[in-house]
Amino acid sequence: MDALKTISLTKYYGKSRGILDMNLTVEQGDFFGFIGPNGAGKSTTIRTLLGLIAPTSGSAQLLGMDILCQKEAILSHVGYMPSEASFYRNMRVKEIIKLSADLRHRDCRAEAKKLCERLELDVTKKIRELSLGNRKKVSIVCALQHMPDLCILDEPTSGLDPLMQREFYAILEERNQKGATIFVSSHILSEIQRYCRHAAVIREGRLLALDSTERLGHTDTKRVWLGGVHVPPDLPHMKDIQTDGDSVSFLYDGNLKELLNTLSALPLTDVSITEPDLEEIFMHYYEEEN
């Protein structure tokens, strides 16, 4: 059984495109990233999976359960964190957390307490007194306190400071080691590269690629940085050329010997040739698709 499976899942908002013909499979126990630029359709996919909006066509299952007919069973096994949660502003954090547990008919007090301590969340505060980051923490506790088998998290780290982001991912890694499947959407590629084993790339409502983050990040392209020159060398296969005073940098996917021959004739003071990170690869990928 897959943790998540969509078959030709399509969502239109009236005439405008949400997602198109999405075929996505995530295995149980995976730590999976869902990447795409703004407006790509990440939230639409996730909200359709959670039954918050109805698909126009196609079907999907979470943990083998149909998203349309088995919504209640899904609620008890899946944890969902929306990209922007809105809570009743006059309720206290502990009341919101209890309400979320009650909806699932579960006593989650012990786990909620642990999560609040780790995230340094003051449960006595009213929602209206909280910063964006602290409201985000309330969402995290609501999504994770019932120890779901599948966690679906929509841009979970936006608004969290770096220390809290690290703590949050530490919690997810522990859950994943205990067998939970983690599905996290983001447009921060470094975060996906660091934590996820597999990832799907989505753009303009369509799935562009689905593979291990290692394979997605594999490329023969190099990032070349040259010190002591003002203009880029005359070479084919150069992209994303940047000049900055007395240094030049570019992506290169041509012949390495040709590159080294050309560089040896330049008055360089320094040079570095490195693997581009996932971010650079995908920027490049998006551009090529245009």
Ligand SMILES: Nc1ncnc2c1ncn2[C@@H]1O[C@H](COP(=O)(O)OP(=O)(O)OP(=O)(O)O)[C@@H](O)[C@H]1O
């Ligand atoms: N309620 C809505 N009514 C009409 N169009 C919508 C609605 N929600 C989303 N869309 C459109 O669907 C497309 C996908 O949007 P979606 O919010 O799913 O993207 P996203 O990848 O989550 O983007 P972001 O990273 O900015 O959150 C966009 O073109 C968007 O304008």
